[in-house]
Every structure is written in C-alpha cells, then in structure tokens.
Amino acid sequence: MDGNLYPYPSQADAKQPLQATLVWDLPLRLFHWAMVCVVAVAGVTGFLAPEWWLDLHVIAGYALGTLLTFRLAWGFLGSHYSKFWTFPLTRGGAYRHLRAILDRKPQDHAGHNPAGAWMIILLLIVLVSLVATGLVVLGGQENLGPLASAATFQTGEIAAKIHEIAAWGLVGAVVLHLLGVFVETRIFRHPVLAAMITGKKVTAELPPGAPPGMSAVRGGILFLAVTALLLAGGRTLAGKFPSGWRAVQAPAAYTTECGDCHHAHHPSLRTRQAWRALMNGLPDHYGEDASLDAETVRTIRAYLDANPAGTFDTEAAQRVGRIETSSFRMTDVPYWKARHQSIAPSVFRLTAVGSKVNCNGCHKDAASGRFDDVKIHLPTGDKK
Ligand code: HEC
Ligand code: HEC
Known part of the structure; x- marks a missing residue:
C-alpha cells in the first residue's frame, strides 16, 4: 500500500501531539445546521403539504440556493478543511476507508474522511440539482420566480419529473449520510457530531495555513455578498414578463x-x-x-x-x-x-x-x- 493516502500538499506531514484542534470553521458549521433546517422545511412542504403551501416551499428553496452558493464559494475561500481541494477524493481512498470500517480499524482524519468527502460531494450535487430543477418548475409551470420568462410549460413539466427523482435521491443521500455519522460515532468512537457543533476534533494533524478561527468575519462578508448578488439578480429576472402569459385588456x-x-x-x-x-x-x-x-x-x-x-x-x-x-x-x-x-x-x-x-x-x-x-x-x- 502506498504510504501517502492523501496526497495534497504537505498536509499529511504536519503532525502534532494528539489534541483537540479546531478543524471546522464557524461559517461552515453555521452553513451545515442552517442547511439541516432548510432542507427539513423544503422536504416537509414538498412531500406532504397541499399545493397552496408552495410559497413556503419556494422560500425554503431560495434559502437553499443561497446557502449552496455560499458553500460552493466557501469551498475556495474558506479555511483549510472547508476547501474542496483538501477533500480526500482519491479513487482508492473511499474503498480503503470502507474496508477499515469492516475491519473496525479507526483512522485519524482531521477533515472529512474519504467516504464522508464523497458523501458531501453527492449531497451537494443532489441539492444543487434540486434547486435548479425547482426553479425551472416554478418558472415553467407556475410562471413564477427568476425563470418565469425563460422556461416554457413543457420544460417545466420535464423539470418537475427530475425534481421529484432528485428529491427521492436526497432522501437516500441523507439516510446514507446519517448512517455514516452513526458508524463514525458508534463504531469508531469519533465524535463527528460534536465536532460539527464545536468545530474541534482530537487529531494529530496540524491544519496548515491560517487557523480556522480567523475565517468567521470573512465568511459573514461572503454570505452577505452572495445573498445580495442573488437577490439583485433574481429580482431583475423575476421582473420580466413570464413566458406564455401576457396582460390582455378586456373591453x-x-x-x-x-x-x-x-x-x-x-x-x-x-x-x-x-x-x-x-x-x-x-x-x-x-x-x-x-x-x-x-x-x-x-x-x-x-x-x-x-x-x-x-x-x-x-x-x-x-x-x-x-x-x-x-x-x-x-x-x-x-x-x-x-x-x-x-x-x-x-x-x-x-x-x-x-x-x-x-x-x-x-x-x-x-x-x-x-x-x-x-x-x-x-x-x-x-x-x-
Ligand atoms: C372554492 C374555491 C375555488 C374555486 C371557486 C375555484 N378554485 Fe381552482 N383551486 C382551488 C384550490 C383550493 C386549488 C388547489 C387544489 C390542490 O391542492 O390541488 C385550486 C386549483 C386550481 C388550479 C390548479 C392550479 C395549480 O397551479 O396547480 C387551476 C388551474 C384552477 N384551480 C382553476 C380554477 C378555475 C378556472 C376556476 C373557475 C372556473 C376555479 N379554479 C375555481 C380553489 C378554487
Ligand atoms: C344572466 C346571467 C348570466 C350572464 C349575463 C352570463 N352568464 Fe355565463 N353563466 C351563467 C350561469 C347561471 C352559468 C352556470 C353557473 C353554474 O353552473 O353555477 C354560467 C356559466 C358560464 C360558463 C361555464 C362555466 C363553467 O362551469 O365552466 C361560461 C364559460 C360562461 N358562463 C361565460 C359567459 C360569458 C362569456 C358571458 C358573456 C357573454 C356570460 N357567461 C354571461 C349566467 C350568466
């Protein structure tokens, strides 16, 4: 087996004595828990609620879109372990990690473990496709939202089918994610849930670069900028006439x-x-x-x-x-x-x-x- 499982620059070499180290920055943790709430609202209103609750579902969708845009930007601008390039997405990594689970040999991962990293990528892809198809349905079928002028009824109908499949995909992905958290906390005794609250993990890895604690202000500014940008863009688009509808003046x-x-x-x-x-x-x-x-x-x-x-x-x-x-x-x-x-x-x-x-x-x-x-x-x- 090769010695260096996670070949991103110098990180695997930086070691310290085992100690509680801040690995998840505050913006990432806030993002995570905000996401949990918003997905719950979107899920309940989407799967269970009558159609005239659509406005709440749509608000949850907009919030989801904003959070996701922030997370994608944070994957480049956040602290070390929030950055996408530090995700251990090697092909063999996830397999070796799953083997380690079966062998019950815990591994030390300061950031995401390889299976967890793939999980996050999957979740992000499913969530982005849910927001994207949701906007097309809203614009095409209901003639509402930023795509009202762009999407036809027909495209809206196709998007509605994909939206539904993606929603079930999300249910599956969330179940897998919770299973992963269960395995980490119960079998490996890695308190990953507590880590997503306090941000700290006991690890020998020394996070390179600026400490994650420094990024809270940067995260706040980025979030406000993303929100303002999406609001401005969305309002401009939503102000256009919806496709397939026009105002007619009755005599x-x-x-x-x-x-x-x-x-x-x-x-x-x-x-x-x-x-x-x-x-x-x-x-x-x-x-x-x-x-x-x-x-x-x-x-x-x-x-x-x-x-x-x-x-x-x-x-x-x-x-x-x-x-x-x-x-x-x-x-x-x-x-x-x-x-x-x-x-x-x-x-x-x-x-x-x-x-x-x-x-x-x-x-x-x-x-x-x-x-x-x-x-x-x-x-x-x-x-x-
Ligand atoms: C007593 C109240 C009431 C009246 C009167 C009424 N509707 Fe509705 N309509 C509703 C409700 C409630 C729904 C949502 C039903 C559901 O949950 O699917 C609805 C749904 C619809 C929808 C589907 C909307 C969508 O976006 O899914 C259309 C189209 C519609 N109505 C057209 C009409 C037309 C045309 C008339 C008059 C001939 C009419 N309705 C009269 C209450 C009413
Ligand atoms: C004298 C009263 C009266 C006038 C004026 C009137 N309607 Fe009606 N209309 C009715 C009644 C009554 C019904 C049936 C209502 C019901 O079933 O509850 C009806 C039903 C309709 C329906 C069918 C609604 C359905 O059930 O889907 C249409 C369409 C309609 N009218 C169009 C018109 C148009 C167009 C005009 C103008 C040229 C007009 N009406 C003028 C009384 C009127």
Whole structure:
C-alpha cells in the first residue's frame, strides 16, 4: 500500500501531539445546521403539504440556493478543511476507508474522511440539482420566480419529473449520510457530531495555513455578498414578463356583461371554438337568458377570438383552457374536477364564492389568468 493516502500538499506531514484542534470553521458549521433546517422545511412542504403551501416551499428553496452558493464559494475561500481541494477524493481512498470500517480499524482524519468527502460531494450535487430543477418548475409551470420568462410549460413539466427523482435521491443521500455519522460515532468512537457543533476534533494533524478561527468575519462578508448578488439578480429576472402569459385588456362590455351573473372569465380558459359556441348560444345560457345586442356581441366575440387558450402557455390554459368539453364548461374538464374535488360543496356556496364558476372567489389572480398556486385563498367561514 502506498504510504501517502492523501496526497495534497504537505498536509499529511504536519503532525502534532494528539489534541483537540479546531478543524471546522464557524461559517461552515453555521452553513451545515442552517442547511439541516432548510432542507427539513423544503422536504416537509414538498412531500406532504397541499399545493397552496408552495410559497413556503419556494422560500425554503431560495434559502437553499443561497446557502449552496455560499458553500460552493466557501469551498475556495474558506479555511483549510472547508476547501474542496483538501477533500480526500482519491479513487482508492473511499474503498480503503470502507474496508477499515469492516475491519473496525479507526483512522485519524482531521477533515472529512474519504467516504464522508464523497458523501458531501453527492449531497451537494443532489441539492444543487434540486434547486435548479425547482426553479425551472416554478418558472415553467407556475410562471413564477427568476425563470418565469425563460422556461416554457413543457420544460417545466420535464423539470418537475427530475425534481421529484432528485428529491427521492436526497432522501437516500441523507439516510446514507446519517448512517455514516452513526458508524463514525458508534463504531469508531469519533465524535463527528460534536465536532460539527464545536468545530474541534482530537487529531494529530496540524491544519496548515491560517487557523480556522480567523475565517468567521470573512465568511459573514461572503454570505452577505452572495445573498445580495442573488437577490439583485433574481429580482431583475423575476421582473420580466413570464413566458406564455401576457396582460390582455378586456373591453368594458366584456367585464360588465359577462361579469354580471358570475365573474368575467379569463379568455385563456376556453378554446376559440368553445367561446364561439358560447357566444352563439347566449339566449339559452345554462338556463339563463344572457342575450346581448349585436354590437356588444361583436366586441366581445372579437376579444375572445383574439385571446383564446391556444395563445397562452400558462398552467391554467394548458390543463384547463385547451381541453374541449361538450358542455363548453371549464368546470367539466377532468383536471379541473380532480383539483377541486376535495373542496367541500359548502365552500362553493359561501357568499364570497357563490358558485364554482366564480374562480375569483378563491383564486385572487383569476382576472389576470395567472392562477398562481400562491394566490389561492379558500374563503373562511362554514368550511365543512
Ligand atoms: C344572466 C346571467 C348570466 C350572464 C349575463 C352570463 N352568464 Fe355565463 N353563466 C351563467 C350561469 C347561471 C352559468 C352556470 C353557473 C353554474 O353552473 O353555477 C354560467 C356559466 C358560464 C360558463 C361555464 C362555466 C363553467 O362551469 O365552466 C361560461 C364559460 C360562461 N358562463 C361565460 C359567459 C360569458 C362569456 C358571458 C358573456 C357573454 C356570460 N357567461 C354571461 C349566467 C350568466
Ligand atoms: C372554492 C374555491 C375555488 C374555486 C371557486 C375555484 N378554485 Fe381552482 N383551486 C382551488 C384550490 C383550493 C386549488 C388547489 C387544489 C390542490 O391542492 O390541488 C385550486 C386549483 C386550481 C388550479 C390548479 C392550479 C395549480 O397551479 O396547480 C387551476 C388551474 C384552477 N384551480 C382553476 C380554477 C378555475 C378556472 C376556476 C373557475 C372556473 C376555479 N379554479 C375555481 C380553489 C378554487
């Protein structure tokens, strides 16, 4: 076996008597525990919560992105053991370490042990892909966030699948990571958990370079800089118009006449054919006489003809608007039914709603046609 397992510069040669040495700098430890909290929130809201909790999931995702960006930069600017080039990522190293576990021969590693180092790389890759695909889903499907103007509905749909696979990958990686921590603390009696709190490990290795204690201020400044940069960039991008959506100005006749008995539906919610059929059947409109004079009909027809579902790429247009129904109702579209079946009928009858056709009773942005998850507010009252 070769004598030098971890051939990074001179580090393996620097020795001192066994003693508690600061190896994990404060910024790294804060990063680690902040990460634990944020991943827990993202996991719970992502796996378990109803869709209108999306905003909390998204906030956790943004926090995750910020933390990860900081960690990637800290891998170059942090103290010795935080730097990526000090990770013992040799091909044989992880194997030898796992053999040592089976042989129950503890090894002294001041920084990450070889298996742990690979683990961190894996975790970072999975987490970065979760944030990246999350942003594409948010931009593509919900038309929100910094990629709203860049990602189409279709790319959002593909990204959603990858996002889900990566989420399960993260569950697996976290389990492996906890297993590793268990083996280190229980079998090797290396208090790695305590080390991630105090930063100290009993080791004979002497960390080269400036002591990790010096890096707290540098870490704080770097974190603020990363946050400011991402905020500025994100806000600039999020300010652009979302792809597949545009603001349309409804003629006054549409808002008043078609908003008389129910709220005036956004034109992206029906196909051109459906709108034409509805406009041709106004005298017998779902049991009501909704007849209008010829001039008003012309104005409304022109508006609906110019802006039907096919001209929008939003979730509502794709999943509801573009789907034909023989009744011409959007509320007969299977997707619509599936998404609203868990709502008690009494909620639809509340005065704040009145009927299922009053989308704006629960979707605060119904008039704009956006139907963002974060704008869903079930009216309170006699809910069930
Ligand atoms: C006189 C009242 C009245 C007027 C005016 C009216 N509607 Fe309606 N509309 C109704 C009723 C009632 C329903 C069925 C409501 C229900 O099922 O709860 C309905 C349903 C609809 C639906 C189907 C909603 C679903 O279930 O998916 C559409 C689309 C619609 N109206 C469009 C229009 C348009 C466009 C205009 C203007 C040209 C208009 N309505 C004017 C009374 C009216
Ligand atoms: C009584 C309240 C209520 C009314 C009225 C209502 N919705 Fe919803 N809608 C919801 C809720 C709650 C959800 C989220 C369901 C879930 O968790 O999947 C939802 C989900 C949706 C979604 C999926 C949104 C997404 O991003 O996943 C669409 C699209 C939608 N509604 C369209 C409509 C349209 C169009 C109408 C009017 C014809 C309407 N809704 C009327 C409460 C309502």
